[in-house]
Amino acid sequence: MSAILETDGLVKEFGGLTATDHVNLSIEQGELLSLIGPNGAGKSTLINLITRMLEETEGDIRFEGESIVDLEPHEVVQRGIGKSFQTASIFPDLSVEENANIASLGAEHGSFRFNFLTHRNSYPEVEKRTLSMLDAVGLRDQRDVRAADLPYGDKRRLEIGIALASEPSLLLMDEPTAGMSPEETQATVQLIKDLQEDLDLTILLVEHDMEIVFSISDRIAVLNRGSIIAEGPPAEVQGDPSVQEAYLGGVEL
Numbered sequence: 001m002s003a004i005l006e007t008d009g010l011v012k013e014f015g016g017l018t019a020t021d022h023v024n025l026s027i028e029q030g031e032l033l034s035l036i037g038p039n040g041a042g043k044s045t046l047i048n049l050i051t052r053m054l055e056e057t058e059g060d061i062r063f064e065g066e067s068i069v070d071l072e073p074h075e076v077v078q079r080g081i082g083k084s085f086q087t088a089s090i091f092p093d094l095s096v097e098e099n100a101n102i103a104s105l106g107a108e109h110g111s112f113r114f115n116f117l118t119h120r121n122s123y124p125e126v127e128k129r130t131l132s133m134l135d136a137v138g139l140r141d142q143r144d145v146r147a148a149d150l151p152y153g154d155k156r157r158l159e160i161g162i163a164l165a166s167e168p169s170l171l172l173m174d175e176p177t178a179g180m181s182p183e184e185t186q187a188t189v190q191l192i193k194d195l196q197e198d199l200d201l202t203i204l205l206v207e208h209d210m211e212i213v214f215s216i217s218d219r220i221a222v223l224n225r226g227s228i229i230a231e232g233p234p235a236e237v238q239g240d241p242s243v244q245e246a247y248l249g250g251v252e253l
């Protein structure tokens with residue numbers, strides 16, 4: 001395996017507060033890495049640095065071997081880093097298929113770096129992308145449903161589908177099961193596993209639910225006060241005394 005994403009001595013300071021403290025994180029091609037840590041540990045800050053929503057104070061981030069710190073957020077998406085966050089925008093009055101089409105169209109436009117002329121106005125390509133994206137998240141049968149009328153779990157699946165439209169090789173997911181029923185949670189965990197395998201996706205997951213984290217992850221990185229205090233396969237991280245300590249009074253691991 002080789003690293004698809006690496007952070008190198010990454011630092012982010014907010015005034016006097018160091019939210020990211022010399023983080024060296026490496027995500028291997030094809031793996032599902034979960035980022036965990038107590039509230040305020042710096043998980044969102046690290047994700048926002050990777051997506052370039054935040055400017056680092058120091059350090060570097062490399063994706064597929066190349067530095068991305070000089071890129072704009074939309075350029076990072078075009079490079080192949082997708083994100084599925086709770087804030088992702090669905091157009092509630094449009095159908096599932098229309099939402100998917102908009103995401104696919106945006107992705108097609110973004111892909112002119114590959115082959116601008118053949119992709120220009122290529123509707124069949126958009127349609128193909130839309131259908132494969134709806135298939136990937138299991139929403140093909142609901143394609144005529146108004147997005148606002150979808151059950152909550154399916155809305156979140158549509159958001160994941162929208163993130164897949166740009167055909168990312170690395171997908172960042174922030175609490176994909178937040179607010180879901182146990183059944184929806186189970187289905188979404190299965191979906192994430194399937195996406196990892198079927199699309200050969202690398203996934204960086206931020207998740208508070210430890211049951212999910214320990215069942216789904218290939219590796220776990222634990223952040224505390226901006227630093228990575230433990231990193232490894234679930235069984236290793238679970239038994240790590242410094243992790244227990246960081247969570248003391250919080251979640252039982």
Ligand SMILES: Nc1ncnc2c1ncn2[C@@H]1O[C@H](COP(=O)(O)OP(=O)(O)OP(=O)(O)O)[C@@H](O)[C@H]1O
Binds near residue numbers: 039
């Ligand atoms: N824009 C900002 N300005 C100032 N301080 C910030 C900003 N964003 C985050 N912080 C601080 O940086 C630290 C890390 O916050 P961050 O949101 O990254 O943690 P987190 O691990 O995602 O927490 P949670 O699990 O609660 O979402 C916190 O102390 C937070 O108050």
